[in-house]
């Protein structure tokens with residue numbers, strides 16, 4: 216097994232100034248897996264309900280994603296998230312979240328995934344993230360992504376799992392919540408912390424060394440959902456293929472940035488499905504020109 220991704224597989228309803236997509240494939244683990252799968256085979260662990268259209272799972276399987284860890288819960292309903300973006304895409308309002316099968320699921324890691332070395336704990340309940348980690352004896356690098364809901368509602372469980380990870384990804388607002396209200400980052404600061412700043416790029420701090428990376432100047436935005444997950448998935452997917460020193464982390468962040476920039480061009484995973492590694496390399500080369508000087 217190469218990269219293991221744990222998190223939500225969802226049916227999203229997304230409303231933006233350019234359109235609306237109802238009940239489309241989404242979820243933190245979905246976006247993350249698609250992004251990582253450009254570099255490596257990905258094992259995905261998540262529950263879905265019987266209402267998850269088969270075509271989505273088949274499409275994942277065709278995209279280098281092993282879906283053996285996707286549990287179809289009998290009689291269950293898939294996790295659902297509805298979000299609306301402001302006219303300029305800069306603000307997002309969650310209109311509804313229905314955890315459904317994602318609320319409490321069987322976190323048993325399939326035998327074939329137990330030797331995973333590179334793990335991405337995408338946005339989800341910290342308790343489930345910890346339960347999965349404990350079954351992975353050979354883990355070399357673990358990244359964790361989280362969000363407000365879990366920071367405020369599962370603080371203790373998040374603190375416990377944070378102590379076992381190498382990298383933490385947060386957006387600005389979540390970082391403030393963690394450092395401000397709970398001071399969790401002082402109690403359990405992983406080696407690498409990555410603050411995602413949306414259209415302003417990201418800041419990576421590893422062992423106290425900072426690296427700042429802007430976002431790609433995108434011309435086409437239709438749906439920003441999943442950009443953060445693609446950034447993380449692109450990073451871990453690339454890292455699996457290489458080292459994890461600071462310079463490699465920087466390169467990984469450039470891949471994460473570029474994959475995220477493609478993700479937001481279309482709704483759901485539509486753009487990721489047509490994307491090729493060559494497209495990624497072409498844009499990354501242009502990105503490098505955009506941000507470097509002698």
Ligand code: AMP
Nearest residue numbers: 223225241242243296338440441443444
């Ligand atoms: P992002 O835009 O990177 O923050 O990720 C958006 C994805 O996260 C959507 O596809 C949602 O289905 C999923 N999501 C929203 N809320 C949660 C949650 N509480 N736990 C796990 N996944 C979530």
